Amino acid sequence: MARAAPARTGADAADRFETMYRACYGDLLNYALRRSERPDAAADVVAETFLVAWRRINEIPSDQARLWLFGVARRVLANHRRSARRTADLATRLHGELTHATPAPPETADYVGRAFRTLPEADQELLRLVAWEGLSTTEMAVVLGCSVNAVRIRLHRARRRFAGALQDDSPLSEYATKGLT
Known part of the structure; x- marks a missing residue:
């Protein structure tokens, strides 16, 4: 041995x-x-x-x-x-x-999709994480590698920009600019 x-x-x-x-x-x-x-x-x-x-x-x-x-x-x-x-x-x-897998696109009006595509990619991703993936701000912070507070601020700004883009591209905006509302 x-x-x-x-x-x-x-x-x-x-x-x-x-x-x-x-x-x-x-x-x-x-x-x-x-x-x-x-x-x-x-x-x-x-x-x-x-x-x-x-x-x-x-x-x-x-x-x-x-x-x-x-x-x-x-x-x-x-x-x-x-x-x-x-x-x-x-x-x-x-x-x-x-x-054979095809993701089901969310059902949205055309003007919503157009407004969404005008946003910066970072805003789009934040909004997708909330709406499509159903993540909370705490979960988003982990995914994005930042603080919960930073996510809240970014998400607030993204929502505000999206609301502005929706308002600009809404079918009703045409009537508002003509004074027909």
Whole structure:
């Protein structure tokens, strides 16, 4: 039965890791590049391999560190491939499901839609979150990443601009300007 190597101190582990990194980085990167479709995927594999090495620095055999790293990189690559395959399968399934899905547009008068489209995109999104998604100002603050008070102020202003746009585009505005109301 093999005995576990004594735990290294932080400085010893850092020195060993740095030596191993300098000696093996280029080989591992080439290994990953030859087996990956994209350079950024290869860089991720190498980074993850060295992360595992850092976490398990005391378990790496001193005389076979390079080979140990290749073994870890091989398993990391396999995990990346499985993840990519699952992602592709999910995307295919969702594409099939969503191909037939059509969002039901809200039933509104034409002038309401025209008025809504004249608003800035930020105002439109606030009003959609309230009207279509049914979110409260507290929930909107989480979605938008701002304070509840900021949401209330923005929503008040958006509603005011929308009311003004509605008034300008309302069928009744034609009568109001002619004095026929």
